[in-house]
Amino acid sequence: MVWPPMVSAQFHFTEEQDQFRDMVRRFLVDTSPTTEVRRLMQTDAGYDAAVWQRLARELGLTGLTIEEKHGGAGFGMVDVCIAMEEMGRALLCAPFLASSVLAAHAIALVASEEDAGRLLPSIAAGEVIATLAITEPDGRPGVDAIALPAERTGDGFVLDGRKHFVLDGCSADVLLVAARSPGSTGSDGLSLFEVAPDAAGVTRRALTTLDPTRKQASIEFDGVQARLLGRVDEAGPGLVRTLDIAAIALANEMVGGAARLLEDTLAYTKIRMQFGRSIASFQAIKHRCAEMLLQVELAKSAAYYAAEAMDAESDEATYLASLAKAGASEAYLHTAIEAIQLHGGIGFTFDQDTHLWFKRAKSSEVMFGDPAWHRERMMQALIVKERASSEAQMGQPA
């Protein structure tokens, strides 16, 4: 492997992408001020249906990466990541990650063309909110941890078990459930099912989350009839890719949040007077802000790069997804801790907004796998690759 891995990356956004970012940012400045975030985080659904509709109709975000033939915009991962970064800045409360990233990609990567044609247009139009249920109560990340059994019964499948940490699970109109054929392990034997939330045997319960701006559910499946999407036992690779995409999207959301926190903190230190001077004039504060900027920009670079790699269908995408997620997790949390610290006592109050991002940072840190898990995962990918490459070299004529 060339070090560091280099896909055919641009290392910059195109003019169109810059315009797209501006558009999303302007929209979110209007529709997702922290007053709205605070209002929505108190609601059960956790999002504003009218804003969601505008996201769909005015910006076409809800179907951003869905193919045009299915009613989407057919954009790439870099564009999704631009949107996610802006949503992270604005702390948008909406089921974008659940429906437009997780569910839309799972369907596109796993389901049959027919099912995709049936499900994706309404997701793209923002009319249906879908979500993907993968993680189970033990909280272990990755597809290997999927244990919920799908039993074949005559012409169909029956699910029995529980999914946890289901994003927007209580408000979703369609549940996509990853389940396993009994006896299988790893990424083998996995299938994706569609379940209606009001199907017999489905019980949904809202989880109390540390980050109230993102809703999660625990869903019990008690002998639930489920509709298979795609081929039985072959969902593994598609789900792995979906989770890589989600990790990259989340990494970009995180760097957006971190950058916003840094900006807000800088603005605060400049106006906050202590001892007759702005606290931004204290060298210790200046140096810490410089380090924060470094952390944020490094994490941004990795998050952007991973998005480009995914668009380029790079072999390194899994490696880079984990790298970007681990990097963004550390940078966001560090920034959030520093942001509260530099706001002083005010930063610890509920009235001041910093804690909203802090909670998002803390929760995102472990979502889809904590930094240690992703570091281990990237190293395993690297080791496999290195060993293959040294074997290949040894096999070659000198």
Next chain:
Amino acid sequence: MVWPPMVSAQFHFTEEQDQFRDMVRRFLVDTSPTTEVRRLMQTDAGYDAAVWQRLARELGLTGLTIEEKHGGAGFGMVDVCIAMEEMGRALLCAPFLASSVLAAHAIALVASEEDAGRLLPSIAAGEVIATLAITEPDGRPGVDAIALPAERTGDGFVLDGRKHFVLDGCSADVLLVAARSPGSTGSDGLSLFEVAPDAAGVTRRALTTLDPTRKQASIEFDGVQARLLGRVDEAGPGLVRTLDIAAIALANEMVGGAARLLEDTLAYTKIRMQFGRSIASFQAIKHRCAEMLLQVELAKSAAYYAAEAMDAESDEATYLASLAKAGASEAYLHTAIEAIQLHGGIGFTFDQDTHLWFKRAKSSEVMFGDPAWHRERMMQALIVKERASSEAQMGQPA
């Protein structure tokens, strides 16, 4: 286990100990200025025989913990650690750790009373320099890693193999060699042998060390006749304890070095002018010095406490030895890095003294096991203890 473990510790030094420290410090200020350190580190032996004699005669340091009946002072671990801390401050070049700590304790803990009576008085008197050869070329710490076989041949033993990282191995008059009965593992089957450096089959070679103030040797044993000390196969526990003692002694040496570096760095920042002011007046420098002090004082507390625990023959001694060593390693290295940094370019020159401590810090960091190894070791000790205690609780009537 009560958390944190509390042995019957004083948490302060007695008046006699304070006086002892003053005496050692005064002696070392006279005899081990950095001009002397620089002179001695260029020599093969790496120490000044005349100063060693004065350490023995005037201060009684060479036999500090050796029992009075064997010609020593019969002091405890806390006193050794006071001496080590001062030696670390002064960066004394001398075989104290090898002869008076490692070898003296190995003999006291493993050898027969008769052998102890034969060997210890000359060590106590500083007439003989002994050292302990444990680690082998693979560098793995701990007694489990001892692989060198001791073959029984008629009435004696023959050693075949290599020891590495032997402190003062080229200048020692007596080599104590830890070896293993073939087929044994772990701390079983270990024995301690005495070998004369000029015995047939012994080849000593000085290792090129990163820290030139502490000499190390690689010693090859090629069919060497060795004299057993103590009982065959039963040296394990004594060697473990010897290494714990060495780790605690080294931790105290390290905190002495770290404290000295901090003092010197503070003094430098106060006189060094940049931009018309002393660099000590820059808040970023002040805050970093405050953090350095915190690191140094925390490490000191652990190093002192571990010494008290060893004197109290606490069950926690192994746990605390590893804790103190890991803590001191991180604190010393951090302090050394910061010390060079705050000296700026001058700190990177050979003429300025900081690098002498930096090299000692770097080398000591991994000596007798690196911080990660010691952290793992303390956790294993803790887990064993916790499991035993919860089993004991379950066995008790409620």
Next chain:
Amino acid sequence: MSEPSESSVRADVSGWLESNWDPDLGLNEWRNKLVDSGWGMPEWPTDWFGRDFSASLVRAVEQEFAKQGAIGVARGGIRLLAAATLLEHGSTAHKEQFLRRILTGEDNWCQLFSEPGSGSDLAGATTRADLDGDQWVVNGQKLWTTSAHHANWGLLLARTDWDAPKHEGLSYFVIDMRQPGVDVQPLAQMNGHASFNQVFFDDAVVERGHLIGEIGKGWQVAMTTLAHERRRADGLRSGYSDVGADIERVGRIYDEEQVETATVMEPYTWYPQRAGRVDLALSRALDSGRIEDPTVRQELAKLLILSSSAEWTARRARAAQQMGKPQGPEGSLGKLAASHVARAAARVHTLISGADAMLAGSDGAEDGIVAEILLSVPAVSIAGGTDEIQRNIIAERVLQMPKETRFDKGPFRDVPKNVSTRLAGENE
């Protein structure tokens, strides 16, 4: 006059307790007796409910109380800081009016120093007190006021001269908290608790006689309060904590005391969580099996090294203090060490939790305690002097590094300061 011997003191106090202590007394009745006897506050002057005893005799008295399970004077909240300040700077009238009811617990006090615009910089207070005839009229806002909603009296630092330099334009008052011009509002924290209050003054009044010390000398008086606060934070009141542990605490007076204690302690319920709960980290790792992960072991070990070393450092400081040795550097470091411990603990708790770290309340690990840890930890490095202030103090006082250049020397009117933040609850 030389002090009585410890043994005679022990005999006196235990004899007095045998005659007077009765768990079935009302708390107030008992404490009034205690105040009159001089045994309640033996370190205080003989003129004011005390016996002028040295620290070691005070300890002996306290031990005798503990042996018999006898309840002492009220100590909760900031009442003793108020009393110490009044003893040093108050007039005889002040002492007569306030001291007894401080000790009996009938009056509750709060400290009105901090403001939204002056966090680390207490002397930058902009709450104003203007003399109008026979009373001071107070306007402004205080923040971080613990138990203000229970207090009937407040220690108020307010600006009376805007043309004097910052530290010279402040005066110190006792203000009646139960008046229309004083509005106390709880202040919600990011972790869901509300340990502090905001206090708004809208033409609140202080009677002229409730100025403590001289006009313009309020900072010096406040320093007395703060010095006692620091001493209390540093002090070690144990050493006899096991004495009397076997006394069965049954009786009306204990019930009354329990209610008092619960009220005083209410703001502090989340404090164990903000400290990071190192104890829980170890047991959680063991119970959950996460201890099998080498990365968890490494991180847990780092946390244990840090927290144990901090604990031993504190013990070194106390041991030196108890031996009368000069204060070493280890004494100034506790607060800063606590921040490191708390942050490291939060990291380890997160690592142990994995996805569960996203949950709170009854869904969260340890019934929500872990979520409370994660959300409370940021307080440690801010409350009671930020890490930045601690590092300044360590650098300047312990390491003798140069002080920051002052930018707030001229008339306070001209010093750059924060525009007062006007939050809900205040009427301009």
Next chain:
Amino acid sequence: MSEPSESSVRADVSGWLESNWDPDLGLNEWRNKLVDSGWGMPEWPTDWFGRDFSASLVRAVEQEFAKQGAIGVARGGIRLLAAATLLEHGSTAHKEQFLRRILTGEDNWCQLFSEPGSGSDLAGATTRADLDGDQWVVNGQKLWTTSAHHANWGLLLARTDWDAPKHEGLSYFVIDMRQPGVDVQPLAQMNGHASFNQVFFDDAVVERGHLIGEIGKGWQVAMTTLAHERRRADGLRSGYSDVGADIERVGRIYDEEQVETATVMEPYTWYPQRAGRVDLALSRALDSGRIEDPTVRQELAKLLILSSSAEWTARRARAAQQMGKPQGPEGSLGKLAASHVARAAARVHTLISGADAMLAGSDGAEDGIVAEILLSVPAVSIAGGTDEIQRNIIAERVLQMPKETRFDKGPFRDVPKNVSTRLAGENE
């Protein structure tokens, strides 16, 4: 006059090269031709060996050179900084005397700005130049002077007025390094290398005409030199690095160039090690089997995340620059990121090495390279502007935070400064 088209330039230069380029020429002979032709430095003014070309045309010329494997003008050391400074501030006489021999490589230059007493604070120089008849007499000491022992000319910043404020009392000279009053001593580093020199001036002389710019305006001239130095450090000269890679470089001129390059590069032999050798960390972990330790994997992953992210950040900065986009914050961060990478790499190398980290030279891992890494890493965060200076720059220039208060504004005579350190080699 409009610029020629790129295609006509390419045709011109390749035609000229075909007629003139010959690998069997002497290096000096060839470079004199090149200087006369204007193809050696096409970005320079037409009056001075150049063609006044824009950057894109210059790149085209360089590509044509690369295609044919033709050697360009001398670029090593600080010669081009000297030339840029002389082009901007030098007189016609200066340009005539110095520019040609800079480009041919006959003269070597060094930069005499830094002093022992003024590290981060270049303008605090205390080396003095006093006018005595027709010459300036120089006394003092410079430090961190790369390749001073190979240089025959030095760019000297010296104080000519002690009563002016710091930045206004400096003048800028070209000094002859081969004179009795100049003593160059190598400066040993803690890692055993000696990449820099100390230069002592003991009544050294500068002829009156070798003042560059005006008396007292030396700081402005030095800023030109430093701006070009920074630009060089930031710049990306590749983008065509694969062009001409298949040219076989055989001939007398290549041998002569190799000798020149070796001399110029000699101070930098340890630079890969000071950067931390991230490449080696991965391969060492794999080869040694230490990759099996989960702790090693975690720490290695942290290092790889950091170093890759730093690399990608640098690429983002370059991409923005190449597209003519405004410089984002990512451009200022490279130096600081490099310090983090180097320190993390040293930690990982130590973790991989275990006890072997105690060894050096042929006993050390990778034949001593690991020891050199461990001993060289501290340089990254110091050389070329300490981390502290970088953080100041990022905070003040990128984040627009307030500048530090200045304490060195009055006459330089009165500014607190360091007593000059007198090391071996100097005669007072």
